[in-house]
Amino acid sequence: MKRDIFQAIADPTRRAIIALIALQAMTPNAIAENFNTSRQAVSKHLRILTECEVVTPEQRGREIYYRLEIDKMKEIDEWLDQYRKIWESRFEQLDVLLTELQQEKQERKI
Amino acid sequence: MKRDIFQAIADPTRRAIIALIALQAMTPNAIAENFNTSRQAVSKHLRILTECEVVTPEQRGREIYYRLEIDKMKEIDEWLDQYRKIWESRFEQLDVLLTELQQEKQERKI
DNA sequence: GACGCCCGCAACTGTTTGGTTGCATACTCT
């Protein structure tokens, strides 16, 4: 079964889990208490997130803390980069257009 | 039916379509020719992408050109921003740690 | 107007997914 980061963030519940554990690792029970979902549902999402390596389990006694692998988020950032270039170049084009219009205005004044 | 940009990019075929039409609008047939998929399969993905407003159809004669709404990509960028802050702060912490180690080294030399 | 493209829509199929329920395992505390 091939999973990727994009599938991981496709589900709103999973995005909520990611946001929740971003700042500090949490246990499945603690996560489930934070929004109205059953522990088992959270557990299934955590399994998927673990498979995607977005999240890493850390056993501490009888509890398992799940920690966000922030580096995986960078993968999305890298993928987005190709489009960032496009919207930045569009912005530059708009900028060029605006300055051209400004120049025309100036020339007409003369 | 609620769709969002994250569902749009969850499917690899859809990411390929997005990448394909990023630079210039294309028709469903033209898109389908670019990778081994049927026209109808592409058409279904385009419908989902249209519902997510990632893509906009433009009728020209009997052809329909699909154009990428690059601004929708910015939404992902904005969502990613909260995590970007985290990994940047981690990097800074690492930096602080390194300079501290460096200082200790210096002090020991004295 | 008739034919040939380009395309969306509806019906159908096999697969995946999100969620629930029940059970087994492992650790902690007394």
Added chain:
DNA sequence: AGAGTATGCAACCAAACAGTTGCGGGCGTC
């Protein structure tokens, strides 16, 4: 060792999804 807690795993279900097939409606050319 026994009770209680934290958790994963398998089985099951309904809904969603990706893809195929067939059909009908525009548009353009002859």
